Structures are given as C-alpha cells and as structure tokens.
Amino acid sequence: MARAGEEALIARYFAPLSGPGAEGLRDDAASLTPTPGHDLVVTTDAVVAGVHYFPEDPPGSIAVKALGVNLSDLAAKGASPRGFLLTLALPDDWTEAWLAAFAEGLGTASRAHGCPLLGGDTVRSGGPALIGVTAFGEVPAGAMLRRQAARAGDRLCVSGSIGDAALGLALRLAPDPALDVSHRDALLDRYLHPRPRLALVPALRRHARAAMDVSDGLAGDLRKMLAGTGLTARIDVPSVPLSPAAEAAIAGDPSRLATALTGGDDYEILCAVSPDDLSAFLAEARMAGVPAAAIGTVEAGDGAPLFLDTAGRAMDFARTSFSHF
Amino acid sequence: MARAGEEALIARYFAPLSGPGAEGLRDDAASLTPTPGHDLVVTTDAVVAGVHYFPEDPPGSIAVKALGVNLSDLAAKGASPRGFLLTLALPDDWTEAWLAAFAEGLGTASRAHGCPLLGGDTVRSGGPALIGVTAFGEVPAGAMLRRQAARAGDRLCVSGSIGDAALGLALRLAPDPALDVSHRDALLDRYLHPRPRLALVPALRRHARAAMDVSDGLAGDLRKMLAGTGLTARIDVPSVPLSPAAEAAIAGDPSRLATALTGGDDYEILCAVSPDDLSAFLAEARMAGVPAAAIGTVEAGDGAPLFLDTAGRAMDFARTSFSHF
Structure with missing residues (x-):
C-alpha cells in the first residue's frame, strides 16, 4: 500500500x-x-x-x-x-x-x-x-531544581503513589486472576500513561531544596539523589504512599512491596524539603491536586539509604533500580 | 565480557x-x-x-x-x-x-x-x-533565517562545493578503479565528515534573505525552499561549484552530474541574497574561508526550479532528492 x-x-x-x-x-x-x-x-x-x-x-x-x-x-x-x-x-x-x-x-x-x-x-x-x-x-533565572542539593535533616517527600506502574508491568507479564479487575486496570493504566506532575511545580519552586523524578525505581533513584554527596537517608516504608490498587496487589503477594519500591516508571516527584517548609509544601501540594507524603529523612553518611519496614528492619533489595539500558 | x-x-x-x-x-x-x-x-x-x-x-x-x-x-x-x-x-x-x-x-x-x-x-x-x-x-532576537523567505529577483548561492558526498557514497557502493585515488579519498571523506559551515554565519546574518542547508540533494532542497511560495528558480548548472574530485568523477562518467545535483549529504548552505548584497556576501564568505558561488536566480512562478545545462537546456532528473525515510 x-x-x-x-x-x-x-x-x-x-x-x-x-x-x-x-x-x-x-x-x-x-x-x-x-x-x-x-x-x-x-x-x-x-x-x-x-x-x-x-x-x-x-x-x-x-x-x-x-x-x-x-x-x-x-x-x-x-x-x-x-x-x-x-x-x-x-x-x-x-x-x-x-x-x-x-x-x-x-x-x-x-x-x-x-x-x-x-x-x-x-x-x-x-x-x-x-x-x-x-x-x-x-x-x-537560576532556579532550576537540582538533583543533588539535599542537606542533612531535610525531609524526603514523594508525590502521588509509588509502585503502581511497576506492579502494572509485572501483572502484564504474569496476570494474577486473584486480583480485583478494577485494581488490575488501575495498575495497568499507570504503566501505560505516566502523569507528569506539572501541577506540583509552584510548590516545588517554593519549597523543594532538591528534586528528581522517580523513573527507575524509588530505591535506586534516591541513591542517585544522594550519591557522592556524603549524605544518606532513612525511609519509613509504611509512610511510602501506595494506591488502593497497589495495596491490594501487595496484600495478595507481599513480595510485591519490593517491586513497588524498586520497579520503574513511577514518574512521581522525589524531593528534599527543609523541615521548616514541610507542612507548607504538603498543604500546597494537596491544594494543587497532587498529594505528597513525607517518607523519610536525609542524614549525613555514606551508606546506601535504608528502607525500614514496619518492624524497623532494613529491607534488603535484590536490586534497587530498573535499568532500560 | x-x-x-x-x-x-x-x-x-x-x-x-x-x-x-x-x-x-x-x-x-x-x-x-x-x-x-x-x-x-x-x-x-x-x-x-x-x-x-x-x-x-x-x-x-x-x-x-x-x-x-x-x-x-x-x-x-x-x-x-x-x-x-x-x-x-x-x-x-x-x-x-x-x-x-x-x-x-x-x-x-x-x-x-x-x-x-x-x-x-x-x-x-x-x-x-x-x-x-x-x-x-x-x-x-527575531533574526533566525527562514527557509521560505526568498523574493523574486534574489540570487541563489551555495557554499563550498556540491555533490562530493553523494559521489563519495556512490563510489563506496560501486568502486571505480579508473578514478584517481586522491579524488576518491576526497569524495569518501566528504561523505563521512560533514563540515558544518558555521564560519559563514556572520555573512549569512548580514546578507541572506532565506537559507537552508543542503542535506537531501540540491535540486530537491531548492524545491523545498520555494514550495508553496509562488516562486521558482533558474539554476545555471555550469555555475554550481564542483570540487576537483567531483569534476574528475563526472569527467569519467557524465551521468554523475545528476547524482551530484540530487544526491544527499552535502551539508552546504543554500541561500537567497538580494542582488544588491551579492558581491558583499561573496566577498565576506571568501574572507571567512567558506567560498560561496551564485548559481541562479529566484523568479515568480509555480513550476519546479529549472536546472539549465551548458547548452541552456533544462535537465530532467529521475528524482530530485534523497530521502532517508
């Protein structure tokens, strides 16, 4: 033709x-x-x-x-x-x-x-x-947010919910008949359709000290944010925002929590906010229609960021990020 | 590994x-x-x-x-x-x-x-x-040169020499033992290594009314410069600048002239210059180390540009441009 x-x-x-x-x-x-x-x-x-x-x-x-x-x-x-x-x-x-x-x-x-x-x-x-x-x-002028500008004591925040797209991808590769269809569809949709968080820009400009988007998995991207800066972080995993669909998927198979924290394609914002700015940032984010959540704290140190589970134990990921390369 | x-x-x-x-x-x-x-x-x-x-x-x-x-x-x-x-x-x-x-x-x-x-x-x-x-x-501000801004009466100029890369590609696909090695190498090099004519920028800014680079063949690119503008052009083919290597290649096989005029990868500049600016443009181009040559004239009309040979006859190209798509 x-x-x-x-x-x-x-x-x-x-x-x-x-x-x-x-x-x-x-x-x-x-x-x-x-x-x-x-x-x-x-x-x-x-x-x-x-x-x-x-x-x-x-x-x-x-x-x-x-x-x-x-x-x-x-x-x-x-x-x-x-x-x-x-x-x-x-x-x-x-x-x-x-x-x-x-x-x-x-x-x-x-x-x-x-x-x-x-x-x-x-x-x-x-x-x-x-x-x-x-x-x-x-x-x-001069206001581009940098990836590596966090300071010790800053609170770490993420927008929206983490892990949906990675779980959507996993479900696409290995369907799970036990998962509710509406949850499955929500996760598949998040894999297909990233939602760039442009509505968060005003709040980020006002309050974020450092920022990057989460595209290769939260754990690996957080590592990139802090690599070589002499900083590390403690993440309170129960504070990481999950969608109802992701919660349902993880309830069905707890190993999916690691997928959610290390899988790619979130396209959410990860940012470091001074403790003094935290409540204003969270309020403005909510007002802008893009809820954000504080998930941990930046600390001095050279180790990999710690992801602490409900019992306060550090999670051990087989891999921390997803590479398309 | x-x-x-x-x-x-x-x-x-x-x-x-x-x-x-x-x-x-x-x-x-x-x-x-x-x-x-x-x-x-x-x-x-x-x-x-x-x-x-x-x-x-x-x-x-x-x-x-x-x-x-x-x-x-x-x-x-x-x-x-x-x-x-x-x-x-x-x-x-x-x-x-x-x-x-x-x-x-x-x-x-x-x-x-x-x-x-x-x-x-x-x-x-x-x-x-x-x-x-x-x-x-x-x-x-506001000075980006446009492709489609020529006027009737403008002189058309090209930088450097036309056809070298297309002939280099042809020789690479079908080697010609009759062609002198130094000429062959010069043409092959022009195919491999485009020379962006940045040295011509000051002269172009001062004198060009319209400009584009020749990347898909002179004949086809000239057509693009004039398409839909109510303008056409007459090109005096003997005025189109050829390198010594291209001249030698064409002497060995006259059909290569059409390849030179319609083949791609020249990465020379094609521009329209007011007749009043022509001599200053050519002098400044020479001074900048990028010789340019006047090869024809823009005219009112809707037909395809005419490429007139030594005898003043319009050349008939099997195709006017090279598409990589």
Whole structure:
C-alpha cells in the first residue's frame, strides 16, 4: 500500500500540533525565547518498542508516554513546559493508521500540558520503533531544581503513589486472576500513561531544596539523589504512599512491596524539603491536586539509604533500580 | 565480557564533554539561557546505522556526522552553537571500545565547534544504533533565517562545493578503479565528515534573505525552499561549484552530474541574497574561508526550479532528492 512521504506526513499529522516559533514545521529549526528573567531547561528521553513499552500498546498511549516521561523531568526541575522536538524512528512495517493514532494521542497530551510541537525528525529505524523527545521548559533565572542539593535533616517527600506502574508491568507479564479487575486496570493504566506532575511545580519552586523524578525505581533513584554527596537517608516504608490498587496487589503477594519500591516508571516527584517548609509544601501540594507524603529523612553518611519496614528492619533489595539500558 | 552500566559510561566518556548548565551530566535536565537580546534556535536530527551511515564506519566519524548534520542546520539558520543533547540508542552488541572511539570523535567535534554536551539519554535500541542530537544555537532576537523567505529577483548561492558526498557514497557502493585515488579519498571523506559551515554565519546574518542547508540533494532542497511560495528558480548548472574530485568523477562518467545535483549529504548552505548584497556576501564568505558561488536566480512562478545545462537546456532528473525515510 502506498504510504505518504515524510513531508506529507508532517503536514497532515504533525503541523496541527505545532506552536509559535515552529514555522509550521516547514523549516529545519525552530526559535524559542525564554520569558525575560527565565532560564530554559532542556531534557531528552527516548522510548523504544520492546524496551520501554510493548509494541502492541495503543499508539496514542505510546505517544502519551514518550512526551510524559520528558514532562516529568521538567516538573522535577521546577520548570513550566514551553515546547518539544520529536524524533520518530519508524520500523519498516509502520502504517499510516498507527501514525494517525500516535499523532492524535500526542496532540491531546501536548494540548493538555500546554507544550506545543516545535520540530523534529522522521527516520527509518531499521529495527523497532524509537520515539525520542526533547522537551523545553523554563524556570525563573537560576532556579532550576537540582538533583543533588539535599542537606542533612531535610525531609524526603514523594508525590502521588509509588509502585503502581511497576506492579502494572509485572501483572502484564504474569496476570494474577486473584486480583480485583478494577485494581488490575488501575495498575495497568499507570504503566501505560505516566502523569507528569506539572501541577506540583509552584510548590516545588517554593519549597523543594532538591528534586528528581522517580523513573527507575524509588530505591535506586534516591541513591542517585544522594550519591557522592556524603549524605544518606532513612525511609519509613509504611509512610511510602501506595494506591488502593497497589495495596491490594501487595496484600495478595507481599513480595510485591519490593517491586513497588524498586520497579520503574513511577514518574512521581522525589524531593528534599527543609523541615521548616514541610507542612507548607504538603498543604500546597494537596491544594494543587497532587498529594505528597513525607517518607523519610536525609542524614549525613555514606551508606546506601535504608528502607525500614514496619518492624524497623532494613529491607534488603535484590536490586534497587530498573535499568532500560 | 562485563560492560559498564549507564552511569559509569556517562561519567567516563561523556561528562568530560559537558559544558556549563549540564550539571556534570548528573541531573535529568540542563539549564540554558540565551545571551540577552537573543533567541534560542533548536533543531534535531538522528542518524541510523545502515540508513545514514555504514555500521562499519569509524565510530569517531559517526559522531562527527551526528553532531555535524545538526550544526549544519544551525549554520543555515544564522545561529551560533550553544550546546547539544545526545540520544544514544545502542545495539545489543555494542562494545566499550566502540563507545570510547565514538566519544573521542564527539569530543573533538564538540570542542572544534564550541558546542558542549548538555545532557542526553542512553537506551537499548533493539536493532541498529541510532544517534540523535538536539542542537541549540542562538541568533539576535527575531533574526533566525527562514527557509521560505526568498523574493523574486534574489540570487541563489551555495557554499563550498556540491555533490562530493553523494559521489563519495556512490563510489563506496560501486568502486571505480579508473578514478584517481586522491579524488576518491576526497569524495569518501566528504561523505563521512560533514563540515558544518558555521564560519559563514556572520555573512549569512548580514546578507541572506532565506537559507537552508543542503542535506537531501540540491535540486530537491531548492524545491523545498520555494514550495508553496509562488516562486521558482533558474539554476545555471555550469555555475554550481564542483570540487576537483567531483569534476574528475563526472569527467569519467557524465551521468554523475545528476547524482551530484540530487544526491544527499552535502551539508552546504543554500541561500537567497538580494542582488544588491551579492558581491558583499561573496566577498565576506571568501574572507571567512567558506567560498560561496551564485548559481541562479529566484523568479515568480509555480513550476519546479529549472536546472539549465551548458547548452541552456533544462535537465530532467529521475528524482530530485534523497530521502532517508
């Protein structure tokens, strides 16, 4: 079947998503100017079929994930989205129906987050599909939140709930008929559709000392936040927020708690907040519709962060994080 | 054989290439602020093994190409480089030796063009390698050069020489023992190592009305410059600058002239210049070490641009441009 060429595809499916400075996607570059007094924040993440998502996932969901994982990085840096570039590397058997559904999902996510398409590149991948996004955001000058800026005594907080996506992935690989269907669907949905916590940006800017998004598992990402800083942490595992679906899954198989704490794809925010700011941060997060919870404390020390269970014993993880590489 | 994990690789090979705002590549994002009174220009292009380059090409050359094709877009927009993000999607059989050589070539190109690494993402490709670059440049506010801003009567100019890379690729696919070795090597080198024409940026900013880089073949790219604008062009083919190596190759087989005019990978600049600015543009280009040549004129009309040969006859190309997609 004849498929349209690159220019026709761009005009048909992607030009409608483009924003100011994108020249209608008819140029080789876009211009972008931060609001006066602001810095641009740039980040890039790619997702690959069979590595980061299932090739049979709905194309619109793949688009939501490709953009969402990047917007999650912007949120963690305290940045408001300004736009994105798309690299679409397609397998030889791509279809226009797939592309149309992908563009529709991308457009919905782009509009929902106020983050227009500024340009991109379409290539043959010679293998599985790869979708690369470079996202641009802005922060007041000098205010980009750093990953490694926590201090001893800071409280550690996470947004939303932890472990849903990792449990969703596990259930997709090994279905569990004992789990309630609504819980299963909630967990599967969290794996498919990251929710970048952009609504938390104002509270993060005001109160967070350090922040990152949780993408490779809470335990491993916390380790990255503190690595080489002379700091460690104690996490009170019963304080880690779990969704009702995750609680049900863990009740059915307690070994899933470790999956929840070390699996990837949460796309929640992990941040360090001064104790003086904690109650204001939690109140503003709740007000913004993204509940956050204090889960532990930063301490001086070089060891790996401790995850203490209900009995106060340190949990021993087989692995602390998920690597897509 | 054990290979280092993602974080160790980044610290070893890529952190030394990082610039201000990159946080030593230990964060999920970088900050970037245009010089006051300037706009940021953003562009992204990916190269794929077996599609845009030969998998057996030297890794350092692949890096030079991946960065170079993006810097060529910046040059065509009149932008000075500020930094870049790297997406490295590696096949399952990558080796650390390959990566070390890739990073070395990337570092040399990055330093040569004053364009530091700001961040990136490393993933498993599940197929051939893909190297994606997003490049950032800056222009004085509002001054990004557009592709489609030519006017009737403007003179069309190209930098350097046209067709070398396409002829180099053709010779690589079908060696020609009759061609002098030094000419062959010159053409092969032009295919392997794009030369982004950043030295031309000051002259372009002063004199070009419209500009793009020639990446998919001069004939097809000129068509893109004029498509939908109500303009066409006449190109005087004998005025199109050819290198001595390209001239020798074409002398050996005149059909190669069409390859030179329609093949891809030139990474030269095509621009439209007002007749009043032409002599100053050409003089400044020469002074900047990047000779340019006037090759034709923009005219009102809707037809495809005409390429007129020595006898003034319009050339008939089987295809006008090269598509990697």
